[in-house]
Amino acid sequence: xxxxxxxxxxxxxxxxxxxxxxxxxxxxxxxxxxxxxxxxxxxxxxxxxxxxxxxxxxxxxxxxxxxxxxxxxxxxxxxxxxxxxxxxxxxxxxxxxxxxxxxxxxxxxxxxxxxxx
Numbered sequence: 001x002x003x004x005x006x007x008x009x010x011x012x013x014x015x016x017x018x019x020x021x022x023x024x025x026x027x028x029x030x031x032x033x034x035x036x037x038x039x040x041x042x043x044x045x046x047x048x049x050x051x052x053x054x055x056x057x058x059x060x061x062x063x064x065x066x067x068x069x070x071x072x073x074x075x076x077x078x079x080x081x082x083x084x085x086x087x088x089x090x091x092x093x094x095x096x097x098x099x100x101x102x103x104x105x106x107x108x109x110x111x112x113x114x115x116x117x
Contacts, residue, residue, distance in 0.1 A: 005060065010049070018062040022047065025066040032068045041069040076100040 003009045011019030022045070029043045044067040052059050078095040099105040 010047070010062070013060055013062055018064070021062070021064040025064050028066050029068065036069070039069060043068055074100065077103050079103045 048063040
């Protein structure tokens with residue numbers, strides 16, 4: 001059936017694939033809001049329609065994009081440790097996997113990794 005392109009029929013473009021793209025993006029947005037609703041950040045849905053005339057026909061291409069906030073972890077405290085390298089000092093960051101706030105905290109597991117005198 002011949003349809004007029006308007007706000008009510010955009011989802012029908014490309015044999016209904018545009019509607020599927022919109023629904024998928026909405027699903028990701030709703031899932032993210034449910035998972036991280038405490039962050040108070042905005043989620044966005046952008047629908048872009050590009051129009052170009054080609055050989056007498058109007059070509060319509062849709063782009064659908066969701067924009068979700070980046071994931072952020074809590075901070076882990078680490079210490080820089082220098083060691084001699086072939087081209088001068090080299091540094092590595094050391095952290096305690098069992099205590100994110102204290103890189104010097106030893107655990108029961110640390111005894112397994114230490115060299116015995």
